[in-house]
């Protein structure tokens with residue numbers, strides 16, 4: 144096969160800018176697939192993704208295109224459209240030589256598009272820029288072109304103007320792909336090097352690994368080696384995506400396809416890893432493989448003990464298909480047995496929760512998410528802690544480090560002030576710099592602790608900007624930070640499950656909020672219950688729940704004072720007893736409300 148006739152591309156587009164529609168038009172135009180088949184294929188995706196308009200990833204597709212008397216093979220690889228999955232985006236790009244940059248003319252360039260475009264440039268991809276939806280009456284083609292020019296500095300004559308809906312200009316995109324995107328390189332005689340850019344779990348066939356072949360070839364019967372783990376498997380089938388999976392004799396350099404080899408779960412063939420031939424192995428893997436760690440942690444409970452096993456089984460099943468999901472058993476005095484889970488981000492967390500509810504019909508209780516802290520202990524050891532309940536004691540801690548991210552926001556200029564104020568004053572953010580994106584829009588870059596943007600920031604940003612601003616972030620690293628653990632004591636007893644980690648600047652406010660909320664939610668008992676928040680080795684906030692008071696005086700009509708006093712004494716005795724033997728019963732909602740406090 145002649146690699147000069149292959150083009151591998153991905154599409155960079157913000158959600159709703161028309162990626163799916165464009166691919167549909169391309170498939171039609173090249174008569175690549177029976178439209179009915181195609182529909183079935185696309186409908187196959189998870190319901191949740193469709194409903195939320197957040198396709199994590201669609202099937203890759205190979206099309207054939209006639210250009211100047213030659214037949215070209217174009218592979219279109221999908222990239223996830225959400226910031227949680229940026230590592231997968233970078234690996235999808237690593238499987239390509241080019242990218243279509245598609246921007247909705249009525250919306251303009253969005254933050255994620257900018258981030259992905261820079262990622263494409265870093266990956267040395269050749270770009271084909273196109274403004275979409277030019278048929279719309281409110282299309283702002285010139286302004287959108289200006290934004291693209293600001294972004295990648297190309298000539299305006301190089302920006303294609305298309306309507307994925309009507310098909311206008313779509314052929315020009317295909318021509319530009321052939322002309323501007325370099326063909327893949329590769330040597331069939333070298334040992335196999337195949338990049339895993341995606342993997343799906345199939346109930347009947349095990350893991351289907353999506354690969355891009357760089358060197359060598361792979362066919363049925365070969366023994367392959369997953370380079371990061373050293374695990375070996377025998378290839379059962381190789382094939383391509385039309386977009387339906389279609390078996391082929393073999394896969395060679397430059398090609399995009401799949402390998403089935405009896406791999407049991409996607410965690411054994413992770414995105415970014417390299418597959419080689421076990422008998423004739425490559426000496427080095429492809430660059431860029433990273434062990435991806437969860438960024439956001441929360442505990443998950445089934446509510447009722449009867450459902451614990453079911454929740455466990457469901458999580459295990461989900462994990463077969465979700466290599467980034469992490470979980471381990473945990474126990475909370477209030478919520479029972481559950482799991483401490485790690486996610487790539489908030490959306491990933493939501494997706495897992497929704498899939499549990501829909502596919503496995505298990506309602507779960509999720510605690511408020513938090514990040515993972517790095518702690519330097521007094522004895523010189525280092526540890527990572529993602530569960531506030533497991534934080535070491537203050538006197539064992541030398542330093543605490545927390546994860547920071549580079550946050551980018553694109554917004555109409557009008558909202559720059561409010562966004563700045565929110566981030567700088569409330570979220571410990573530092574403005575790094577700003578850039579213009581076209582005439583009326585600005586890109587703002589901040590350095591901010593991840594913890595500050597994982598709860599309500601996205602909603603706030605949308606509210607501040609009336610829905611117009613968009614955001615993206617990338618992990619920068621760990622930095623020393625003045626965070627402190629707030630422990631809660633109920634009736635003088637520490638309750639680990641209610642601990643929380645906050646920055647010094649917010650310790651008193653959060654502590655006050657916590658004790659107030661708890662005092663509202665815990666019902667009165669026969670005795671008074673102090674609720675205390677402790678940090679820095681002392682109590683920093685307190686609220687009391689007054690004791691239930693039997694109306695002992697009601698009978699007395701104010702008459703006999705000594706009798707009144709006696710009764711009060713008696714009641715006091717009773718109270719003491721209760722306190723001695725008594726235990727505070729805290730309703731589950733109280734725990735949840737507190738664990739979800741913002």
Ligand code: GDP
Pocket residue numbers: 156157158159160161162163164165275276277278279305306307308309
């Ligand atoms: P994706 O999220 O990027 O895959 O976006 P879709 O392809 O699903 O498109 C989002 C919406 O925009 C759909 O309602 C499409 O019908 C519409 N759309 C896509 N391209 C065009 C276009 O060129 N013109 C118009 N008017 N609508 C379009």
